[in-house]
Amino acid sequence: MAKLPSLWTHEPDKTLKFKPGDQVSDIDANSSPGFKGGKKDAPDIQAERNAKFAELQDLLYANGRSGDTRSVLLVLQGMDTAGKGGIVEHVIGAGSPMGIRYTGFGVPTEEERKHHYLWRIRNALPKGGHIAVFDRSHYEDVLVVRVHNLVPPDVWSARYDEINAFEKKLVDGGMTIVKVAMFVSLDEQKERLAARLDRPDKYWKYNPGDLDERALWPAYREAYQAVLDKTSTDYAPWHVVPSDKKWYSRLAVTELLIEALKSMDLSWPPADFDVEAEKARLARA
Numbered sequence: 001m002a003k004l005p006s007l008w009t010h011e012p013d014k015t016l017k018f019k020p021g022d023q024v025s026d027i028d029a030n031s032s033p034g035f036k037g038g039k040k041d042a043p044d045i046q047a048e049r050n051a052k053f054a055e056l057q058d059l060l061y062a063n064g065r066s067g068d069t070r071s072v073l074l075v076l077q078g079m080d081t082a083g084k085g086g087i088v089e090h091v092i093g094a095g096s097p098m099g100i101r102y103t104g105f106g107v108p109t110e111e112e113r114k115h116h117y118l119w120r121i122r123n124a125l126p127k128g129g130h131i132a133v134f135d136r137s138h139y140e141d142v143l144v145v146r147v148h149n150l151v152p153p154d155v156w157s158a159r160y161d162e163i164n165a166f167e168k169k170l171v172d173g174g175m176t177i178v179k180v181a182m183f184v185s186l187d188e189q190k191e192r193l194a195a196r197l198d199r200p201d202k203y204w205k206y207n208p209g210d211l212d213e214r215a216l217w218p219a220y221r222e223a224y225q226a227v228l229d230k231t232s233t234d235y236a237p238w239h240v241v242p243s244d245k246k247w248y249s250r251l252a253v254t255e256l257l258i259e260a261l262k263s264m265d266l267s268w269p270p271a272d273f274d275v276e277a278e279k280a281r282l283a284r285a
């Protein structure tokens, strides 16, 4: 495919990275920071960048097969309808299932409740050469849990430091963590929920509880602010992705992943056999 002229005016990983002092209440969910194109430009660019992502993911997987222990973890957080599922389908879906592991984290099961909240997270971490995608994550344990007082404040408030230490260990062990907070506006959420109620093929995505969460928007805003303030570290920063425009959020997350993979400086693993000798053997075979 021909190389398209880039319509990014600023590098998405830098533009979208959370900076100390940034306020959730100031986010314009309908904006498209750093991108000068529009919806009409998106499909071609998305296709081209999906191919780039797929190539880099293949490279990561090949290295993993050759013993490289490095991996990538994509953490997707956002309110209902923010578009987490769309990222999985339209961005991650461009990669190969061989090296990708998806996990959606819902209300903890009976089994999960018997364990520390990071237990189910540890069980879903990527192996060397793999990309793990978290559709919700350990951050629910300081989001929904905080908003609904599912544990006392002294318990959830200790988790920010614990999560930072947990992630530090992962990064030190060779994991690249890409954290994405997707923000959708109340108006857009209403439209997306309405669409789910209008279309039988979307009923499965609708949960009557979503409206209860929607009513708690201000509390969630506060909880998200705390997550960004307390867990955006130099080794695992948050990226804030305005998500009213699905085409934009998908392009943006694709770029974040491409950048993360590129920064790993991967190359094709050399043959651990004598190529010429094998060619000669094959010719005789």
Ligand code: AMP
Binding pocket: 080, 104, 105, 106, 107, 108, 135, 136, 140, 141, 144, 145
């Ligand atoms: P969905 O992502 O739409 O399938 O919904 C999953 C639901 O599980 C959301 O309402 C989350 O808030 C909820 N959830 C995820 N993790 C937790 C947790 N640790 N404790 C309680 N609820 C959770």
Ligand code: MG
Binding pocket: 080, 081, 205, 207, 210
């Ligand atoms: Mg849902």
